[in-house]
Amino acid sequence: MDWGMANRLAQLIQADGHALFLPVDHGYFQGPTRKLEEPRKTIEPLMPYADAIFITRGVLRNAVDPDNTKPIILRVSGGTSVAGKDLDNEGITTSMEEAIRLNAMAVGLSVFVGSDHERESLLNLSALVNEGERYGLPVMAVTAVGRELAKRDARYLALACRVAAELGARVVKTYWCEGFDKVVQGCPVPVVMAGGPQVDTELEVFRFVYDGIQQGAIGVNLGRNIWQNDFPVAMIKGIRAIIHDQATPEQAQELYESAQNEAKSS
Numbered sequence: 001m002d003w004g005m006a007n008r009l010a011q012l013i014q015a016d017g018h019a020l021f022l023p024v025d026h027g028y029f030q031g032p033t034r035k036l037e038e039p040r041k042t043i044e045p046l047m048p049y050a051d052a053i054f055i056t057r058g059v060l061r062n063a064v065d066p067d068n069t070k071p072i073i074l075r076v077s078g079g080t081s082v083a084g085k086d087l088d089n090e091g092i093t094t095s096m097e098e099a100i101r102l103n104a105m106a107v108g109l110s111v112f113v114g115s116d117h118e119r120e121s122l123l124n125l126s127a128l129v130n131e132g133e134r135y136g137l138p139v140m141a142v143t144a145v146g147r148e149l150a151k152r153d154a155r156y157l158a159l160a161c162r163v164a165a166e167l168g169a170r171v172v173k174t175y176w177c178e179g180f181d182k183v184v185q186g187c188p189v190p191v192v193m194a195g196g197p198q199v200d201t202e203l204e205v206f207r208f209v210y211d212g213i214q215q216g217a218i219g220v221n222l223g224r225n226i227w228q229n230d231f232p233v234a235m236i237k238g239i240r241a242i243i244h245d246q247a248t249p250e251q252a253q254e255l256y257e258s259a260q261n262e263a264k265s266s
């Protein structure tokens with residue numbers, strides 16, 4: 001592996017082999033998502049606990065100070081929105097030149113395996129990998145399901161992750177699911193987990209993150225279950241402890257509660 005690619009990956013994936021990516025890219029198709037209406041207010045308190053942030057160029061330029069940031073994974077696909085018909089009909093929105101100008105450590109795009117636009121999204125991935133490899137920028141493939149959240153089962157996700165890895169993604173983002181070991185075992189590149197829409201309890205999040213790590217995921221690219229929580233800093237601290245300090249879900253919950261109490265009394 002060339003030095004630039006190795007160096008960028010080392011800035012994203014920490015020395016312990018694990019990573020906590022914080023995605024704040026949701027507005028590129030969801031608009032002002034709940035609790036991400038003013039991205040700077042959401043991002044700033046969480047930044048110290050993230051290893052990298054996943055973000056579009058528009059929010060990066062307007063909501064992140066260039067002298068106070070973490071490595072950037074630039075979201076470079078889009079072109080659709082929740083108001084339209086086909087969420088899966090994305091194109092590449094941002095050039096490699098722009099990614100380099102913004103000092104991105106990686107670029108990320110969605111692939112929609114099994115959708116009407118499967119072919120286009122996979123060829124987008126391939127084209128991005130061709131360019132990324134030329135300039136030493138890793139590509140993170142996001143195995144997206146659009147509105148079809150029920151697709152998140154091991155058989156489908158193993159297929160989507162493997163296809164993305166075969167086409168050259170250096171990291172694959174997918175969802176945790178029952179039988180997650182099959183997803184990780186079938187994917188020859190590092191896997192990170194998204195959270196999806198906010199779930200009912202913090203412990204549920206800590207449990208699936210913990211299980212995913214036990215099954216071989218290197219970490220998370222997890223957004224709404226952090227920043228839509230009423231105590232986002234407490235939440236990211238709990239998740240960070242599982243990823244980097246081998247905490248159990250129960251220990252993460254204790255950490256969450258004590259950070260929550262601190263936040264309430266300050």
Ligand code: 5RP
Nearest residue numbers: 023026194195196222223224
């Ligand atoms: C949405 C994305 C997100 O980066 C990904 O889904 C992770 O976020 P969340 O944990 O909120 O699902 O690709 O654009």
